[in-house]
Amino acid sequence: MAITTQHYLILSAILFTIGVIGVLIKRNPIVIFMCIELMLNAVNLSFVALGRHYGQINGQMYVIFALAVAAAEVSVGLGIIVAIFRSRETIDINEVNLMKF
């Protein structure tokens, strides 16, 4: 069976969904953040697959920007996590009351 663009799109949807589920069920902020990175990667895979399907380099351009955005988010996000750790002086980051609605 030949591999078509649909294969890539479905795989990307599956990876994205695993990322979403991870964000919803995990407690540790760093792991939640890793799941968000997984979501962004899944989207990037979609972009590249669609770009190849349409014979455009454009699909890959989106990925370059998404990568830059991910890098920016990581630096700020990990900075925030380090700052929380400093001000609370506890190693139990689970105490951060994230989900008080």
Place this chain on the structure above:
Amino acid sequence: MMNTEHSLSAILPMQIVMITGMLVLLLDSCIPAWRNAKILSPGLSLIGVGIAFLSSLHILNNPPVGKLFGGAITADPFSQACSIILLITAALAILIAMTYLENMDLNHGEYYCLVLFSTSGAMIMASALDLIVLFIAVEILSVALYVLAGFARTKVRSEEAALKYFLLGAFAAGFLLYGIALIYGGSGFIGLNPTTNLAVIGKSLSMISQPPAMMIMGLGLLLVGLGFKAGLVPFHMWTPDVYEGAPTSVTAYMAAAAKIGAFAAILRVLNAFIPISGYWLIVIEVIAVLTMFGGNILALTQDNVKRMLAYSSIAHAGYLLVAVAAACNSGSKQSILQQATAHSSAFGAAAFYLLSYSLTTIGAFGVLIWLSKRGRDIQTLNDLKGLARTDPAAAYTMLIFMLSLGGIPPTMGFMGKWFIFNATMQSGQTWLALLLGVASIISIYYYLHVVWVMCFQEPEEGTHSVRAESANGVQTSIYVAVGSTLLFGILPNLVQPLMDAASSLLRP
């Protein structure tokens, strides 16, 4: 022939804001004397915002022609109208921050540079024509706001607010990006070279009958992402905690700027998708109703003023979404001409409401800052007890902001609701207009409750003379906000040029 120079002159306002941000950062970090003189950074920021305001007015009157940067961005009157509202917001936010940062010992130049960068991000959101530009602009705005929310680094609540805002914001960014990917894929179905340019997509959607499923899916995910930023109801859970935890001056700025940027983007995106509005209009209407009632009902029980204002900002997002629904209604019952009138009056109403919401929200948070003692935030209703006796000036300005938020004449908030109500009636969504009225009546209860606490309750012991020292900045900001709330409430025609500019965004 469009060259890069032409494109660069058309985006002058946002360039000025960015360059001012860099200058503030540079001077603040390199010259110790600059850092010690607390007035210089905000002063320079205000000058930059002022120049950007003037150049934005200039572009509003002489809109550039042709594609800018290969169609990545536009400088049409709608974008300039939103930029002007944003710049006013930024100026007021810088003024109230001067006092607040001094009182809380947070006076660092980075604050102003982050405010300026996030303003430029919101301005790009209002001007973005290509979805990838929209995505990066959302990120510029959000990343700066994550840091600002955690700016009070010694306070655990501020840090938690930053973390919560960051995780949910990044989560929403994932949905936003997936939406863009699916729209990119879907645009290949409708007979054009695959693109994410909103103008191109809007034009080709109006020529087909059956939109591709992938594109509708993508639009849905895009709206989830933008809905997070705007704080619409199923995606609002971050709002109260973040608004409460963040430093008050940041809350004021965030409540106004993030909402203006998000709604400018929502209006532009949905405007391009009007030809297929049969597929999504009902979703927008339902979310609008949920947001209005959810925000108002949750606000009823709050005794923390910041939290109450957070829920009330959710309700205001709902009113704005009613205007969006009115703009995008293309039901079959009406003639093309009627639809076009409703479309343009809804856009004008949305612009007016954004301005009135920003002025009053920043003003209301400003009063809280005005009352804050050194090192201590005013947060609960108890702190406001009997304010009319201990500090009449603050009490009466707060009274006007509460009346405006509740939509009571003769304030700007009333005129804003009236315009949205009218536009909704024009577009034939009578039920939506009536629900808007009911929701506003519910909201009057908790706004008047604040007034009642201020005017008719005995002040608690030891709450006399609680004014912040060196309150010039916040005072100016409050008086400007009160003045324009009353002036534009009585003479709304003064804002007419802005409304005309916003309503010039054409249906595809």
Place this chain on the structure above:
Amino acid sequence: MSGESVSFWILALVSVFASIMMIVSKNPVRSALNLVITFLCVAGFYILLSAQFLAAVQIIVYAGAIMVLFLFVIMLLNLGAPEALIEKGSLQKPVAVGLGIFFVVLIISSQAILSLPQAVGRPSVTQYQGTVEAIGLSLFDPRQPWLFPFEITSILLLVAVIGAIVMAKRKV
């Protein structure tokens, strides 16, 4: 089965398995290492999709820089211990999984029912080879919309640098 399909299926199975392991494992370090495996698989997909430059960038930036930063913070804050056993409300997990499955079905159905069309004017194969040259030419082409996002990305990175310093420096 051609070489492409064999590599696709292997990479697909490994990436899905590793990402599931990432959200199942209780230890943040294990999660991070599983995420690295997923990133490497995605780089493999990029090569299969003839996006060589992106594959290299994926390994350097994601698997290299970003994951190193993650591991560094985990070690710095000493979070390597297993997660505390407190879980979110008992209802939340099944609801999340159910929603997730619903979501994936929705996306797959919207994509798979309609077969993708081909591009209007299909360019030659060499044009979408993801070489540095092709990407660079496209990035700075004035007829393409990429120049402006490229420029404002620099503002985003500047904001991120300032933000990271403001948040993480020890005293102001």
